[in-house]
Amino acid sequence: MSRRYDHARVQEYWQQAWEREGVFECPTDADDPTYVLGMFPYTSGSLHMGHIRNYAITDAYARYRRMAGDDVLHPMGWDAFGLPAENAAYERNTDPESWTRTCIDQMKADLREMGFGYDWSRETTTCDPEYYQWNQWLFTQFYDEGLVDYGAATVNWCPDCETVLADAQVDTPPEADDGETTAGTGHSHTHGGVCWRCGTGVEQRDLDQWFFAITDYAEELYHGLDDLEGWPDGVRDSQRNWIGRQEGARVSFPVAHDDHDTVEAFTTRLDTVYGATYLALSPGHDLARALAESDEAVAEYVESVANTDDAGMSGVETDLTATHPYTGEELPVYVAAYVLDDVGTGAVMGVPAHNEQDHAFADEHDLPVEQAVEPVDGSGTDLPHAPYTGDGMLTDSGEYDGLASSAARERLCQHDAAEAAVTYRLRDWLISRQRYWGTPIPIVHCDDCGHVPVPEDDLPVELPDYVQTTGNPLDAAEEWKQTTCPDCGADAVRETDTMDTFVDSSWYFLRYLSPHFKSAPFDQHTADEWLPVDVYVGGEEHAVLHLLYIRFFTRALSDIGLLDREEPVDRLINQGTVLHGGEKMSKSKGNDIAPHEYGAETTRLFVLSAAHPSQDFEWTVKDVSTAYDFQQTLYRLVTEYTDRTETRTESADHDAYLEREIDRTIAAVTEEYDRFRFHRVIGEIQRFARLLGRYAGYDRPYQFAYGRGLRVLAGLVAPIAPFLAEEMWQLLDEDGLVAESRWPEPLRDVDDYRIERQVVRRTLDDVREITAVVDIDEPNEIELVVAADWKYRAYEIARESDPDDAIVGEIMADDEIKQHGDAAADFADRLADRGAGLEPIIDGERELDTLQQAAWLFEDEFGCDVVVRRAAPDDDLAAKARPNKPAIHIS
Ligand SMILES: [Zn+2]
Ligand SMILES: [Zn+2]
Numbered sequence: 001m002s003r004r005y006d007h008a009r010v011q012e013y014w015q016q017a018w019e020r021e022g023v024f025e026c027p028t029d030a031d032d033p034t035y036v037l038g039m040f041p042y043t044s045g046s047l048h049m050g051h052i053r054n055y056a057i058t059d060a061y062a063r064y065r066r067m068a069g070d071d072v073l074h075p076m077g078w079d080a081f082g083l084p085a086e087n088a089a090y091e092r093n094t095d096p097e098s099w100t101r102t103c104i105d106q107m108k109a110d111l112r113e114m115g116f117g118y119d120w121s122r123e124t125t126t127c128d129p130e131y132y133q134w135n136q137w138l139f140t141q142f143y144d145e146g147l148v149d150y151g152a153a154t155v156n157w158c159p160d161c162e163t164v165l166a167d168a169q170v171d172t173p174p175e176a177d178d179g180e181t182t183a184g185t186g187h188s189h190t191h192g193g194v195c196w197r198c199g200t201g202v203e204q205r206d207l208d209q210w211f212f213a214i215t216d217y218a219e220e221l222y223h224g225l226d227d228l229e230g231w232p233d234g235v236r237d238s239q240r241n242w243i244g245r246q247e248g249a250r251v252s253f254p255v256a257h258d259d260h261d262t263v264e265a266f267t268t269r270l271d272t273v274y275g276a277t278y279l280a281l282s283p284g285h286d287l288a289r290a291l292a293e294s295d296e297a298v299a300e301y302v303e304s305v306a307n308t309d310d311a312g313m314s315g316v317e318t319d320l321t322a323t324h325p326y327t328g329e330e331l332p333v334y335v336a337a338y339v340l341d342d343v344g345t346g347a348v349m350g351v352p353a354h355n356e357q358d359h360a361f362a363d364e365h366d367l368p369v370e371q372a373v374e375p376v377d378g379s380g381t382d383l384p385h386a387p388y389t390g391d392g393m394l395t396d397s398g399e400y401d402g403l404a405s406s407a408a409r410e411r412l413c414q415h416d417a418a419e420a421a422v423t424y425r426l427r428d429w430l431i432s433r434q435r436y437w438g439t440p441i442p443i444v445h446c447d448d449c450g451h452v453p454v455p456e457d458d459l460p461v462e463l464p465d466y467v468q469t470t471g472n473p474l475d476a477a478e479e480w481k482q483t484t485c486p487d488c489g490a491d492a493v494r495e496t497d498t499m500d501t502f503v504d505s506s507w508y509f510l511r512y513l514s515p516h517f518k519s520a521p522f523d524q525h526t527a528d529e530w531l532p533v534d535v536y537v538g539g540e541e542h543a544v545l546h547l548l549y550i551r552f553f554t555r556a557l558s559d560i561g562l563l564d565r566e567e568p569v570d571r572l573i574n575q576g577t578v579l580h581g582g583e584k585m586s587k588s589k590g591n592d593i594a595p596h597e598y599g600a601e602t603t604r605l606f607v608l609s610a611a612h613p614s615q616d617f618e619w620t621v622k623d624v625s626t627a628y629d630f631q632q633t634l635y636r637l638v639t640e641y642t643d644r645t646e647t648r649t650e651s652a653d654h655d656a657y658l659e660r661e662i663d664r665t666i667a668a669v670t671e672e673y674d675r676f677r678f679h680r681v682i683g684e685i686q687r688f689a690r691l692l693g694r695y696a697g698y699d700r701p702y703q704f705a706y707g708r709g710l711r712v713l714a715g716l717v718a719p720i721a722p723f724l725a726e727e728m729w730q731l732l733d734e735d736g737l738v739a740e741s742r743w744p745e746p747l748r749d750v751d752d753y754r755i756e757r758q759v760v761r762r763t764l765d766d767v768r769e770i771t772a773v774v775d776i777d778e779p780n781e782i783e784l785v786v787a788a789d790w791k792y793r794a795y796e797i798a799r800e801s802d803p804d805d806a807i808v809g810e811i812m813a814d815d816e817i818k819q820h821g822d823a824a825a826d827f828a829d830r831l832a833d834r835g836a837g838l839e840p841i842i843d844g845e846r847e848l849d850t851l852q853q854a855a856w857l858f859e860d861e862f863g864c865d866v867v868v869r870r871a872a873p874d875d876d877l878a879a880k881a882r883p884n885k886p887a888i889h890i891s
Helices: 007-021 049-067 083-092 096-113 129-144 214-227 233-243 270-275 286-294 296-306 356-365 405-412 524-530 546-560 600-609 621-643 655-674 678-698 703-717 722-731 753-773 789-800 807-812 821-837 844-862 876-880
Strands: 034-038 148-158 163-165 203-212 246-254 262-267 278-281 315-323 330-336 347-350 418-423 443-446 450-453 482-484 491-494 533-538 569-574 578-580 781-786 865-870 887-890
Touching: 007 600, 007 722, 034 049, 049 533, 049 578, 049 600, 049 655, 083 096, 129 148, 129 450, 129 546, 163 203, 214 233, 214 546, 233 546, 233 569, 246 270, 262 270, 262 278, 262 347, 270 405, 278 356, 286 296, 286 315, 296 315, 296 330, 315 356, 330 356, 347 356, 600 621, 600 678, 600 722, 621 678, 621 703, 621 722, 655 678, 655 703, 655 753, 655 844, 678 703, 678 844, 703 722, 753 844, 753 887, 781 844, 781 876, 789 807, 789 821, 789 844, 807 821, 844 865, 876 887
Parallel strands: 034 533, 278 330, 533 569, 781 865
Antiparallel strands: 148 163, 148 203, 246 262, 246 315, 246 418, 278 347, 315 330, 443 450, 443 491, 482 491, 781 887
């Protein structure tokens, strides 16, 4: 009778068994459990292949660490607020909450079917008032700490989604050329972008908005990256670029205006200051606004560029002039849209000779181009037709002539008009959203008191019932909006903006630690013990949003005194993409594959076996069927053993090889799990399964060794194919659950297991080569002769010596080696030639053991007797044998 393994038949049984035993629950009194976390899913309705890959990685690692004896925290929750739920509800004529709850039920069932083991007692859902009350509480804490700002801001507005977008939610349209920022000179980077959700062109609008002052942490967040050694370099680089730290100088240009004495311009190129021929203000600069009040041309210009993202190199000259602080010359002052309000100081000194944008602006407005730096290599420039933007030597720069750019930047900075300054590209985090399905911002607007935070006792401010409107549903909820001022008791109105959902996900990993904690978002004592997250797995697309926000929150909470830690995550893994037809799977492209289409456990196994977690790979039906066959092979090994295999109770010589290979496989697999190389785990297990099959076919298996081999097989595969492993475990009549069993351990020292394997493999290869070369079809006997001991001594002396030492002399100084005369001298010469390239070896006794254990493999493959022996004195073969490379004689 042949039995097949069928995941669908057994999954419910084992899920219930795991739940009954509480396998995945992390005890609250655990002492710093291993915290394994996958980015929680957005509640879109179903799991896609990216989720499966993400969660297969965390689940495999969590299960492995649990079996290895750790307490493990592996929680799951739902990123449940957000605009897509509103859109989906609108399309289906329901409300966002009902839609979201339906999605959660479906996705939870999907996760269960996949066999992912979570501590559901810690389940966290961001749209529950029990959760979002803490968003509000944290908002008020941040407010008290001065980390919340409210103000009119020119914001990115998606006319289709009818909401504000953060900079990071504005994508570059595919056809646009590089939207490169030049933060140092204060130039734009979001103009011309499209909405990340719907692809609609983004407009600029002025609105009163709430911000988190993440820029207060720019310096810390930037420098903190240096210490995040467990993070991929790519993510760290992305964050560095996003924060955009630039060193330079702030230069004061005196102006004659009633309300302004000077204009401050930030530059990274103070060495070019003698080339400044004009000053340019952003349209939102205080002085530009002031000038607009009395200057019609300026007013018109500011108005005309307010709602365009394509102002190009336009600008308007003002009546004002600025005094160049180094030369005393009067420079014209422009208002120009290419200068951004909120980068640098919102004003730039225009140096057409040495800056691309300034040169383009000067072209447009017929401004002089004055060189201040020349290349030192004499290569010359195309000035005035094209700017020279490199460093060089100063020219036409008064007393600074002849200085190199870097030295000049320092010297020029000693001038009274300049001071060293650092700017960041990072801007404050705009958290206001004019949508319903999010956390209400806990603020009351009072005519007398201004905006007043809702007191802690009145939290949460719960969402009103949903009504369908084209605008902001909270704005339409009149009854909900009307309230009284917490300060003076007068009639007041609630803030109707909700929070960006990235606020929800900025601290959810803390809620898991104490999910039912009543007096704060999390229990600080537990957090200080259990953080950081040991392993965090998720998509690279979160590099500058979520992964920056969790760092900001952690640092802010630390400063408020709610946490000890400053960084939330120790090790970060960005899983690669699952491709189909060379492209990322997506519903809209029609190339997606539902996780259950080929069977849940097969899919899970396949996504782990295909590649290293961080690499992309292609979905192919062939590889999926390989994953399916792998399960059947393992299952069959066990069923054949339990159904019908006759076993031996007396051990034979060749059993030792299996016993040793069990140890070696445990060692190899454990190493690969530690390094998250699940594809190699599966490769090792496949090899081991083949060996078990071959062993059982060679002779009746020795019950003790073979039974152990199958138990180990079930244990090693349990983290990646958990249902299958439980079935195997049960068939083998083992107690309890494999998920709760102890991680397999080698019976003997395995330090040198790789060398042992290599000796066997190379010797097999050598025998194959010899039989092929001399064309021996049916050898009578294979003789393997392990080298004499003195050669191992000589080898070790050579290996430990310095490359500069007289190696031959050192070897020949050994009395025992010296006895072997010419043979010893020849061997010492060969070792000296190889010098530093000597690999570690196992000693002669271990080599003899290893080959004797493996003799049956030779016998099985070549169909003849095999003799393995140690070299005898005056033995012809002995002369050819070298450490870990036995002499081979085939007759
Ligand atoms: Zn949109
Ligand atoms: Zn009031």
